[in-house]
Amino acid sequence: MTERVPVLKIGDVLLVSIQVDLEDQIVLDLQEDLAARIVDSGARGVVIDITAVEIVDSFVGRMLATTAAISRMLDAETVVVGMRPAVAITLVELGLSLGGVRTALSLEKGLDMLARPGDDRPAQR
Amino acid sequence: MAGQEVSSRLVELLTAKDEQLASAWVEAVSRTLRGRMSLSELDRELRELYTALVDGLRKGAFDWQGEAYAELRALLAELSRSRARQGFTPTETATSVLACKDVLAPTTDTPAEDIHAYLHLGKLMDALALFTLEVYAKTREEIISAQSEQLMELSTPVVKLWEGVVAVPLVGTLDSARTQVVMEKLLQALVDADADQAIIDITGVPAVDTEVAQHLLKTVVAARLMGAECIISGIRPQIAQTIVALGIQFGDIVTKASLADALKHALRRGGADVTTAGGQA
Amino acid sequence: MNGPLPDLDADVQTLPIESNDDVVRARQLVRTLAQRCKLSLVDQTKLVTAASELARNTLVYGGGGVLRIGLVRRGGKVGVSAIFDDSGPGIPDVDQALTDGWTSGGGLGLGLSGARRLVDEFTLDTEVGGGTRVSVTKWGR
Numbered sequence: 378m379t380e381r382v383p384v385l386k387i388g389d390v391l392l393v394s395i396q397v398d399l400e401d402q403i404v405l406d407l408q409e410d411l412a413a414r415i416v417d418s419g420a421r422g423v424v425i426d427i428t429a430v431e432i433v434d435s436f437v438g439r440m441l442a443t444t445a446a447i448s449r450m451l452d453a454e455t456v457v458v459g460m461r462p463a464v465a466i467t468l469v470e471l472g473l474s475l476g477g478v479r480t481a482l483s484l485e486k487g488l489d490m491l492a493r494p495g496d497d498r499p500a501q502r
Numbered sequence: 503m504a505g506q507e508v509s510s511r512l513v514e515l516l517t518a519k520d521e522q523l524a525s526a527w528v529e530a531v532s533r534t535l536r537g538r539m540s541l542s543e544l545d546r547e548l549r550e551l552y553t554a555l556v557d558g559l560r561k562g563a564f565d566w567q568g569e570a571y572a573e574l575r576a577l578l579a580e581l582s583r584s585r586a587r588q589g590f591t592p593t594e595t596a597t598s599v600l601a602c603k604d605v606l607a608p609t610t611d612t613p614a615e616d617i618h619a620y621l622h623l624g625k626l627m628d629a630l631a632l633f634t635l636e637v638y639a640k641t642r643e644e645i646i647s648a649q650s651e652q653l654m655e656l657s658t659p660v661v662k663l664w665e666g667v668v669a670v671p672l673v674g675t676l677d678s679a680r681t682q683v684v685m686e687k688l689l690q691a692l693v694d695a696d697a698d699q700a701i702i703d704i705t706g707v708p709a710v711d712t713e714v715a716q717h718l719l720k721t722v723v724a725a726r727l728m729g730a731e732c733i734i735s736g737i738r739p740q741i742a743q744t745i746v747a748l749g750i751q752f753g754d755i756v757t758k759a760s761l762a763d764a765l766k767h768a769l770r771r772g773g774a775d776v777t778t779a780g781g782q783a
Numbered sequence: 784m785n786g787p788l789p790d791l792d793a794d795v796q797t798l799p800i801e802s803n804d805d806v807v808r809a810r811q812l813v814r815t816l817a818q819r820c821k822l823s824l825v826d827q828t829k830l831v832t833a834a835s836e837l838a839r840n841t842l843v844y845g846g847g848g849v850l851r852i853g854l855v856r857r858g859g860k861v862g863v864s865a866i867f868d869d870s871g872p873g874i875p876d877v878d879q880a881l882t883d884g885w886t887s888g889g890g891l892g893l894g895l896s897g898a899r900r901l902v903d904e905f906t907l908d909t910e911v912g913g914g915t916r917v918s919v920t921k922w923g924r
Contacts, residue, residue, distance in 0.1 A: 398807050398811070400803050400804060400806070401806065401839070402803055431828065432832045434835040434836055458729065460728045460729070461693075461728075461828075462686060462692070462724070462728065463824045463825045464828060465724035465728045466689065466724050466828070469720045469723045469727065470829060470897075470900050470901055471900065472897050472900070473897075474723060474727070481698075481729035482698055482730060483696060486696075486698065486729065487729075686825055
């Protein structure tokens with residue numbers, strides 16, 4: 378697979394907007410790319426926009442949690458934005474609570490959250 | 503006498519005095535409906551049926567489920583649906599069809615083979631009346647299910663209380679299906695209103711069982727996954743007792759006594775300055 | 784060891800699951816059918832997510848297999864049924880496999896147990912050395 382999800386840099390924040398139906402290998406590639414880009418760019422925050430994502434299964438859910446944990450280790454905060462209601466309900470039913478991942482309703486709110494240090498509000502406490 | 507002959511004889515009988523027979527039918531039916539339908543409308547409706555019936559007999563004998571009767575069946579279905587919607591009873595609806603039997607009813611000087619033909623017509627009209635009733639019942643079922651859906655919509659309004667704060671006041675008994683609908687509507691409202699605070703007010707809820715409490719908890723967790731916080735307000739003493747007795751953990755979910763307290767909390771968390779009543783804002 | 788199969792309609796679609804791409808294809812196929820029988824958006828999402836978990840299980844643990852999917856009818860209701868078959872090693876302890884958090888591979892252990900919670904009907908037939916069949920059904924409201 379040559380398809381990769383692009384990672385954009387805005388100021389000191391990395392922005393990933395997922396627009397494709399996520400195939401497992403793309404997910405793994407993205408996780409690797411992100412870790413590398415955080416180190417290369419010295420980014421302080423990562424925003425993962427899943428507005429266009431129609432389903433999040435346990436594989437993608439795990440990637441989101443792992444990415445948040447990895448980026449925290451590399452001194453960058455991760456915010457997942459734009460989760461659809463149907464996706465959220467399904468994740469709860471599936472038993473995934475995305476422990477430690479911070480979430481925001483929209484890209485704007487997510488960027489806001491990263492701009493305000495000290496505001497700590499993960500999805501699950 | 504073969505079916506084809508009988509139906510031909512019927513066609514003859516029905517067409518010979520069609521004007522008179524159709525009028526008699528209209529009159530018989532209009533008596534049972536007691537002026538709740540305009541005569542001209544009824545006249546048009548039944549004359550169409552009459553024509554379709556004769557047509558069906560001519561082309562398809564007594565095979566009322568066949569192709570020749572398609573037109574008649576469509577007309578009957580149309581009639582039953584509109585009767586069901588206008589609130590006519592099943593009897594009134596079926597009578598519209600059955601009254602047709604009476605207009606051809608044999609008298610003492612009817613020849614024997616015409617009585618035979620009449621009996622066949624009677625059977626045919628009975629089958630058609632049953633078909634009418636079936637469509638009638640189906641329509642009523644559709645109306646009932648549409649109404650219960652509307653009721654569900656009505657009973658779960660999601661309102662925007664403030665910039666960034668939406669609330670859903672729940673009133674009445676919560677069952678699992680309704681709680682699920684509320685949950686979906688509330689979460690969608692968060693997106694639509696770009697609100698990151700949600701209040702679920704259960705002041706009007708008389709009782710909560712394990713399943714409903716679980717749905718409420720799931721709603722709160724799902725809202726958090728989307729980046730919003732939920733507050734549950736208006737928990738009545740009995741409900742608090744039930745929830746504790748059931749061993750349901752509300753964990754770190756914020757609960758407030760009243761909707762007002764919940765709104766105050768939501769605004770504070772949203773970063774607004776809140777003063778008490780009478781204070782200078 | 785074959786359990787009762789959901790009574791699929793005549794037009795059953797079959798999809799081999801041999802690669803990651805097929806998992807994506809399985810999701811798309813399930814969504815198309817879920818939309819056709821007018822499942823609500825939330826129910827569609829639940830069914831597609833369950834199918835994604837099960838398709839991945841078929842691929843990763845079963846070494847590949849086949850998905851058969853079609854519409855089912857019962858008493859005026861219409862639903863979607865999906866059957867995942869593999870001829871892999873089977874599951875030695877079914878109860879354990881259906882427990883949250885238990886995994887024989889590298890996953891979260893939510894695949895089977897989570898998928899079960901997302902659908903209306905769930906049956907699991909497995910035999911050590913004889914493969915695994917999981918069938919799920921979601922009914923329209």
